[in-house]
Amino acid sequence: MPSARQTYDLVIAANRLPVDKVVTDSGESEWRRSPGGLVTAMESVMRSQPGAWVGWAGDTGEAPEPFDEDGIHLRPVPLSADEVRDYYEGFSNDTLWPIYHDVIVPASFHRDWWSSYQTVNQRFAEAVAEVAAEGARVWVQDYQLQLVPALVRKLRPDVRIGWFNHIPFPPVELFAQLPWRTQLLDGLLGADFLGFQRQADSRNFVRACRQLLGARTKRDLVTVEGSHRRVRAAAMPISVDFKGLEELAKQPDVMARAREIRASLGDPEVLMLGVDRLDYTKGIRHRLKAYEELLSEGRFGPPEVTLVQVATPSRERVDAYRILRGEVEQTVGRINGELGKIGAPAVHYLHHSYPREEMAALFQAADVMLVTPLRDGMNLVAKEYVTCRHDLGGALVLSEFTGAWHELHQAFACNPHDIEGLKQTILRAINTPAKDKQRIMRALRRRVADHDVQRWAARYLAALDAAPDVPRPSLVSGADPLAGPGADPGAMHLGGISTAERATFA
Ligand code: ADP
């Protein structure tokens, strides 16, 4: 057990720790892997380098003592039941989440929630300040902690602060609805470097600073009023641990399990798969609608074709999530009632979390992977699917409204709002000749292999180290060595070292 004074050169702050403390039906506590893409990605980054992770343990009340797991120092931050309601379910997931995802459902604004968000962000900042070594890199994650960069800067001006947004950053027209918009921008501008999934997101952020704060901006740089400090905002799309996951998918027992899954489903000709947190952003209802119509039109049906929909429980006390779950389960019931056969349901619906091995087996078993979000920052499931297809089998149907689509152009692209178009895309994904699908899969895999999460983290930390901390006098007068002559402001996008980075690293 490290002493309470131990500090770390790299500190991650995320709303959740990589493990969740859950109380089982028998009343005992146990630790389980936390849900979501943030944990998947950051856990593989942190396993390969020493550091601390500050986050909530998923329970209410007193926080567990700090502990080490898999080489990561975990520093739990306590949340009371009221804070879970107001900061987490309320402000984070019923105010920010809808605004940042195109207002697919309406956002709720409550001053109490905002107050709780401020309190909890302050607590996170204090925990970070305690565990960060002198001059450490502090890497704040996601929309739940947007005030933390400025709060940490106040407490610890010696550290270098980065923030990464795992979800989209909205256009200013939507962001401007937030009554606390300027405080959120000021909070983020406490960072030295801000990372986003897509170039559109970083541009939205820079535009919001210009229009709502009146800040001076130049390409991807925002000058903080008063201090002349410049903050860089750039796109850096996150990824998966390609090597680790591919290795897992190649294990004989995982491959055997994939065959077993197919056999237990009656060895269908086409097995379709959806894997999502049960979230309204994921387009699960649209997917089911397209599938139901294809079945009722007699284009295909069980047992030859079947769909497995894995829907991980998520944010179950937030109304919009409760309503979605009811709708999805009702639709699945209707499809099976009307279009299923004895021993051959049309949809296999599973409301569970599974171990990584089982997910890898499911991906390998699926002929068509349906990734149809209405809006998604990245969607790691899409990248995990192609990573697991070392056999070059399978086909990826991918929504244009995911971050992943900006990298995986060769996938079978769809607009999930266009149900007729989605149906045609699903049919195309089924009927395209195997040789062509293999060619597509090879290209998709190359992209993910070349841009894995380790490369992403290395690039992010290099950009953080190169961030323009305290501007030199020449910068205030307008010269901009970061940009360099002829710099392409979009060059950070999708890999490669940009002119801007080269200028800084030279
Ligand atoms: P989000 O972060 O919005 O949930 P992503 O697709 O980026 O979406 O990441 C989801 C992560 O959660 C992936 O790593 C995926 O493998 C994992 N996951 C999704 N559903 C399950 C499940 N039922 N059991 C275990 N892991 C799951």
Ligand code: G6P
């Ligand atoms: C997305 C968010 C993460 C979040 C995850 C799971 O990936 O970007 O910040 O942790 O969903 O959601 P939850 O609310 O259960 O933490």
